[in-house]
Amino acid sequence: MVDENYIGKKQHVEVSNLDAECLFLSPSLIKIDVESFEERVLLGGLKTLDSENLMALIVEGNSPKTDSLLRSKGFKDYKYSPLDREIKDQTEKEKKF
Numbered sequence: 001m002v003d004e005n006y007i008g009k010k011q012h013v014e015v016s017n018l019d020a021e022c023l024f025l026s027p028s029l030i031k032i033d034v035e036s037f038e039e040r041v042l043l044g045g046l047k048t049l050d051s052e053n054l055m056a057l058i059v060e061g062n063s064p065k066t067d068s069l070l071r072s073k074g075f076k077d078y079k080y081s082p083l084d085r086e087i088k089d090q091t092e093k094e095k096k097f
Contacts, residue, residue, distance in 0.1 A: 018045025026053040033060035042069050049073040 002010065018030075018041055027048070034041050038061055048054065050073065057075065059066060067077060077090035 018042070019047045020044075022048045022051075026051065028053055028055045029058070030054065030056075031058040031060075036061060038066045039063065039069070042066055046073075049075075 002008075022030075022045065030045075030048070032038055032041050038059055042049065042059075049057075049070075057070065059070070062077075071077070078087050079090050080087050
């Protein structure tokens with residue numbers, strides 16, 4: 001996105017939403033890496049998030065709002081620790097505090 005004062009090269013791109021892109025698909029895993037637009041992507045995919053086929057999401061750049069939205073859809077927060085080669089349940093960590 002640029003404003004009217006931008007003088008460089010511009011390129012128009014089509015914009016869609018997650019539900020439209022997954023309309024005829026049944027993903028079991030979705031990776032989202034959209035540079036601070038995670039909440040918008042998730043809000044555009046509420047039907048997709050309700051799918052019983054969707055087992056996991058990898059979201060680069062979580063926020064309290066995105067975490068809350070995903071929890072409301074039944075997802076739990078995990079973190080991968082590459083040094084330990086373990087997937088750690090973050091909800092257990094939160095319960096301790």
